[in-house]
Amino acid sequence: MADVKDILVPDIGDFEGVEVIEIMVAPGDAVSIEDPLVSLESDKAAMEIPSEHAGTIKEIKISLGDKVSQGDLLLTMEVTESAPVKDKKPETKKEAAKTETPKSSAPANKPVAAPSQPAYRPAPAVAPGPIDEASFRKAYASPSVRKFARELGANLGQISGTGNKGRILKDDVKAFIKQILTSGGAGVGAGGIQVEPMPEIDFSKFGEIETQPLTKINKLTGKFLHRNWVTVPHVTQFDETDITDLEAFRKQLNEKYKDEGIKVTVLAFLMKALVTALKEFPRFNASLDNTGENLVMKKYFHIGVAVDTPAGLVVPVIRDVDSKSLIDVGQELIATSHKARDKKLTPTDMSGGCISISSLGGIGGTAFTPIVNAPEVAILGVSRASIKPVYKDGEFVPRLMLPLSLSYDHRVIDGANGARFTSFLSKVLSDNPENLL
Numbered sequence: 001m002a003d004v005k006d007i008l009v010p011d012i013g014d015f016e017g018v019e020v021i022e023i024m025v026a027p028g029d030a031v032s033i034e035d036p037l038v039s040l041e042s043d044k045a046a047m048e049i050p051s052e053h054a055g056t057i058k059e060i061k062i063s064l065g066d067k068v069s070q071g072d073l074l075l076t077m078e079v080t081e082s083a084p085v086k087d088k089k090p091e092t093k094k095e096a097a098k099t100e101t102p103k104s105s106a107p108a109n110k111p112v113a114a115p116s117q118p119a120y121r122p123a124p125a126v127a128p129g130p131i132d133e134a135s136f137r138k139a140y141a142s143p144s145v146r147k148f149a150r151e152l153g154a155n156l157g158q159i160s161g162t163g164n165k166g167r168i169l170k171d172d173v174k175a176f177i178k179q180i181l182t183s184g185g186a187g188v189g190a191g192g193i194q195v196e197p198m199p200e201i202d203f204s205k206f207g208e209i210e211t212q213p214l215t216k217i218n219k220l221t222g223k224f225l226h227r228n229w230v231t232v233p234h235v236t237q238f239d240e241t242d243i244t245d246l247e248a249f250r251k252q253l254n255e256k257y258k259d260e261g262i263k264v265t266v267l268a269f270l271m272k273a274l275v276t277a278l279k280e281f282p283r284f285n286a287s288l289d290n291t292g293e294n295l296v297m298k299k300y301f302h303i304g305v306a307v308d309t310p311a312g313l314v315v316p317v318i319r320d321v322d323s324k325s326l327i328d329v330g331q332e333l334i335a336t337s338h339k340a341r342d343k344k345l346t347p348t349d350m351s352g353g354c355i356s357i358s359s360l361g362g363i364g365g366t367a368f369t370p371i372v373n374a375p376e377v378a379i380l381g382v383s384r385a386s387i388k389p390v391y392k393d394g395e396f397v398p399r400l401m402l403p404l405s406l407s408y409d410h411r412v413i414d415g416a417n418g419a420r421f422t423s424f425l426s427k428v429l430s431d432n433p434e435n436l437l
């Protein structure tokens, strides 16, 4: 006789209290191994919980909108067959995921972080482009239509509903996909990118290898970066600023506050200077809305800072930088980067940024091309400052020059304004840096 089993929320990483956004099964439904059961969504990622068993759904124990964490009861199932993890196909990407699968009987979660379909699902013949989770979530459609749209990789946010009060119907999703297929995928939102699949290569044919699974952060960040790389038309403006006086002032400050254990790095000055520049160029403190036809102008000044941690890159956000002193920003930056490295950041800590800074100045390099942290429209890359001969008043003088690399979304920012922004920022940093205090 078939066993009735409790199906629990599996290991979903560091997320707690994650919202149930879709329930894909109902009592009486027959499910196969790997069929999706529910979708969960936090600020940062959406994930489907696939079934580890085949059988029949008995009872659903959660409702849409519930907040769940690892170990919570989702549903009960009359199980006829269970798949041991080792039975999964030995395909490279699955192997990587398998290594991360917890040893418990809980099924592995399938992160489908905002940008795209899971890599291990067959892609449609013409990919409609990455799903934009924010607009997908806001779209007016029933769970079954949502499920259907997800299966096809159709972005509900781009579909106009013909149902009552604009509700999106299954037929609307079909029409959308048909339109993409007939147009060859071109010109439909962010979609239509057709590329050859990467060939599967057995690298061991060429020499000794070792397979290391990506961390959860690597996988999530990778998906966001990939989405931003292919959907945002990037331009990077390079510039440099003379921080000789700033550095002298910073040293004085650090000396003054030494006994209190306070240390301010160049980054704190950059954050304060960025606020001044955002006020001067409000278009840099904006996001495109989901229609792509309006700019959402922000009146607050929250700055994301890329932090390199052993588990991967994270971008916590320092809020209201405009109303905090330079010293407070510096202190918060240090506390936040420790929190990031201790893996204590919550999704809220990483949301709401207006613009980001990626500083590689402590490491090295002369310039780089950072990827815009969409829906933000610009990111400031900072490389290592060095002393250079600068021609001033008829002679070369040694000055400490800081390289800046500003990447921006060319849909929102024109090249001229990109150059104006870095020139302005450069001036704010080089002239009277004590004003930033």
Ligand code: CAO
Pocket: 265, 266, 267, 268, 305, 306, 307, 308, 309, 313, 333, 337, 358, 359, 360, 361, 362, 363, 370, 382, 383, 384, 385, 386, 402
């Ligand atoms: N030029 C020269 N020296 C610099 C510098 C610059 N632009 N920026 C920092 N430094 C110096 C600091 O003054 C400090 O020197 P001292 O110890 O002698 O005072 C040293 O480099 C180390 O600084 P830091 O990196 O610890 O501190 P920070 O405030 O500059 O940066 C943080 C903090 C969290 C942003 C940084 O540690 C970090 O993680 N950077 C990596 C970000 C990243 O990975 N970006 C890539 C994203 S895209 O993949």
